[in-house]
Amino acid sequence: MKILFVHQNFPGQYLHLARHLGAIKGNQVVFITQRTDADLPGVRKITYKPAREVTRGIHHYLRETEAGVLNAQNVARAAMKLKDEGFVPDVMLAHNGWGELWYLKEVFPDTPLIGYFEFFYRLHGSDVGFEPGPPLIFDVGPRIRTKNIGNLLALDTVDYGQSPTKWQKSQYPQEYQSKLHIVHEGINTHIVMPDKAARFSIPDTEIELSTDDEVVTYVARNLEPYRGFPSFMRSLPAVLAQRPDARVLVVGGDETSYGPKPPDGKTFRAMLLEELGDTIDLKRVHFLGKVPYSWFVKILQVSTVHVYLTYPFVLSWSMLEAMSAGCVIVGSRTQPVEEVITDGQNGLLVDIFSPEEIAKRVVEVLADRNAYSAIRQNARQTIVENYDLRTICLPAQLRLLNMAARRML
Numbered sequence: 164m165k166i167l168f169v170h171q172n173f174p175g176q177y178l179h180l181a182r183h184l185g186a187i188k189g190n191q192v193v194f195i196t197q198r199t200d201a202d203l204p205g206v207r208k209i210t211y212k213p214a215r216e217v218t219r220g221i222h223h224y225l226r227e228t229e230a231g232v233l234n235a236q237n238v239a240r241a242a243m244k245l246k247d248e249g250f251v252p253d254v255m256l257a258h259n260g261w262g263e264l265w266y267l268k269e270v271f272p273d274t275p276l277i278g279y280f281e282f283f284y285r286l287h288g289s290d291v292g293f294e295p296g297p298p299l300i301f302d303v304g305p306r307i308r309t310k311n312i313g314n315l316l317a318l319d320t321v322d323y324g325q326s327p328t329k330w331q332k333s334q335y336p337q338e339y340q341s342k343l344h345i346v347h348e349g350i351n352t353h354i355v356m357p358d359k360a361a362r363f364s365i366p367d368t369e370i371e372l373s374t375d376d377e378v379v380t381y382v383a384r385n386l387e388p389y390r391g392f393p394s395f396m397r398s399l400p401a402v403l404a405q406r407p408d409a410r411v412l413v414v415g416g417d418e419t420s421y422g423p424k425p426p427d428g429k430t431f432r433a434m435l436l437e438e439l440g441d442t443i444d445l446k447r448v449h450f451l452g453k454v455p456y457s458w459f460v461k462i463l464q465v466s467t468v469h470v471y472l473t474y475p476f477v478l479s480w481s482m483l484e485a486m487s488a489g490c491v492i493v494g495s496r497t498q499p500v501e502e503v504i505t506d507g508q509n510g511l512l513v514d515i516f517s518p519e520e521i522a523k524r525v526v527e528v529l530a531d532r533n534a535y536s537a538i539r540q541n542a543r544q545t546i547v548e549n550y551d552l553r554t555i556c557l558p559a560q561l562r563l564l565n566m567a568a569r570r571m572l
Contacts, residue, residue: 164568165191165250167274169238169257169264173198173208176279176327176348177256179552180560181206193250195241195263209245211237224309231262231313239266246270254568259317268320275567278321280343282477283334284310290422290474294388295516318342323567325560328478330498344563349556350480350487352547354460357489357539361464365412365449372465377409377529380466380490382459382481386413386432389421390479391472391495396435397518398470398525400442405522406529411448412462421476463488468528472515473497483550486510486542491535493524503549509541 166184168174173196174181185192185205192206199210213233217226252271257264258279267276284307285291291307292299318324318335324343326332332343364371372378379402383390392415402409417430425431432450436443454462459481463469469490471482478499485492486509494500495515504510511528513520528535550556 164189164254165252166193166564167242167245167250167252167255167267167271168192168194168206169196169255169267170194170279171197171234171258171261171263173201174203174206175258178203179349179351179557180256180564183557183561191250193245193252195238209241211241213237224306227310228262228312231265234262235265238263239270242267242270254564256564259314259321262313265313265316265320275322275570276320277323277325277563277567278317280314280317280324280326280331280335282331283314283336285334288475289334290389290476293474322570323563325563328499328502330475330502331477346559346563347550347556348480348560349552350483350546350550351552352487352543353553355463355484355487357543358464361461363412363458363461363465365410366451368449370410372410372412374465374467376465376467377406378465378467379409379411379525379529380462380469380485381411381413381415382462382469382471382485383415383479384453385418385420386415386430387419387422388431389474389476390415391470391474391515392431393435394515394518394521395470395472396439396443398521399448400439401519401522402525402529403444403447405526409447409529412466413448413450414452414454414459414462416453421474459484460488463490466490467532468493468525470521470525471495471500472521473499474515475499478503483546487546487550489539489543491528491532491538492542493521493528503545504542507538509538509545511538 168177168181170177173194182203184190185203194206195209202208214237217229221229252274255267255274255276260281264278286304286307318339325346326343327347329345332345335343359374362371362373381395386392417432425434463485469485470493472495475498492510494504494510494512496512506512511524513524
C-alpha cells in the first residue's frame with residue numbers, strides 16, 4: 164500500500180500509525196512535514212517551507228488563513244513532485260490545523276483523504292469566554308467565526324475525518340458530523356504503567372524520589388492559563404504548608420501554546436512566582452522544563468497525586484498517560500476531562516478556578532494515599548479498556564485507513 168501523511172510537526176498524532184505502516188514489507192510510506200530533525204524507520208520524509216512570511220499588516224482575522232494558504236501551496240508542490248515520480252497514494256492522512264491538506268485533492272483527486280480534526284472554535288460553550296472576567300467585546304465573535312475558515316475548507320475537502328474524543332467531535336457543525344470518526348491516537352499502556360520500584364532523580368540535586376515519597380506532579384506542554392497553571396500555582400501554598408514533606412514536580416515550558424501571551428514579554432511562571440513570593444518554598448517546588456519521555460514516565464510513576472487542569476479545549480495525552488501510570492488525578496470539572504473521569508471513581512474533579520478546592524483534594528490524597536488505591540486501579544483500567552494503543556486505538560486507525568483505501572479500489 165502507498166500511504167501519504169502530512170503534518171508540519173512530524174510525526175504528530177501519526178507516530179504510532181506511521182511507525183506501524185512503515186514496518187510492513189511492501190508498503191511505501193511518505194511523510195510531508197516542516198520538521199527536519201526526526202525520522203521513522205520505513206518512512207520517507209519530505210520537508211517543505213512556506214514560500215514567504217505572512218503579509219505584514221494583513222487584517223488580523225486573516226493571518227492564520229494566509230499562513231494556511233502558504234503551507235497548502237508548498238505541500239501541494241511537494242505532492243506534485245511525488246506524482247511526477249510516479250507515486251500516487253492509495254490513501255492520504257493529514258492534520259487540518261495549519262492548512263496543509265487544503266489542496267491535496269487538487270493533486271490526487273481520486274485518492275481518499277482522511278483529515279485529523281482537533282478543534283472547532285466557538286464563541287460559546289468552549290474555551291472562549293470560559294475564564295471569569297468582563298464581557299467579551301464584539302470583535303471576538305467575528306474573529307472566531309473567521310478563524311474557522313480553515314476548518315470549514317478542510318471539512319469540505321476530506322473524504323473522512325478523525326477526531327480524538329467525543330467532545331472534540333461534538334464541537335464541529337452538525338452537517339459534517341457524519342464524516343467524523345472518533346479515533347484516539349492511543350496510549351502505550353505497556354510503557355506507561357505503574358511501577359512501585361520507580362525512582363526519579365531531580366536534576367541538579369541529590370534528591371531521588373520514589374513511590375514512598377509525597378510527590379505532587381503537574382504536566383503541560385507550556386505553563387499557561389489554558390492548562391490551569393495559575394490555579395495550580397495558587398494552590399501550592401496551602402499544600403506545602405499542610406504537607407511539609409511534599410515535593411512538587413512541574414513539567415512544561417515557558418512559551419504560550421494557547422490563548423493570549425503574558426504582557427511585557429514575561430512568562431506565566433515568572434508572573435505567578437512574583438505574585439506568590441515567599442508563600443512557596445522553591446526548595447520543594449521543582450520546575451523541570453520540557454523533559455525526555457523516559458523522565459516523564461518516571462515522574463508519573465513516582466507521583467502520589469497528579470493535577471491536570473484544562474479549559475474546555477483539546478484533551479492532553481498527558482492526562483491519559485497519567486491515568487495509565489496509575490496516578491490519582493485531580494482534574495478540572497470541564498467537558499474534555501469529564502468525558503474520561505467520573506468523580507470519585509477513576510479520578511477526582513475540581514473547579515479549575517478554585518485553588519482552595521484543588522489544594523484540599525491534593526492534601527487529602529497525600530494524607531492517605533492507600534484510601535485511593537481503587538481510584539488508581541480504575542484510572543489505569545479506563546485507559547486499558549478505552550485508549551490502549553495495541554488493542555483499541557491502532558486497530559481503529561487501521562480500520563479507518565482501510566475503509567478509505569477500499570473506496571479507491
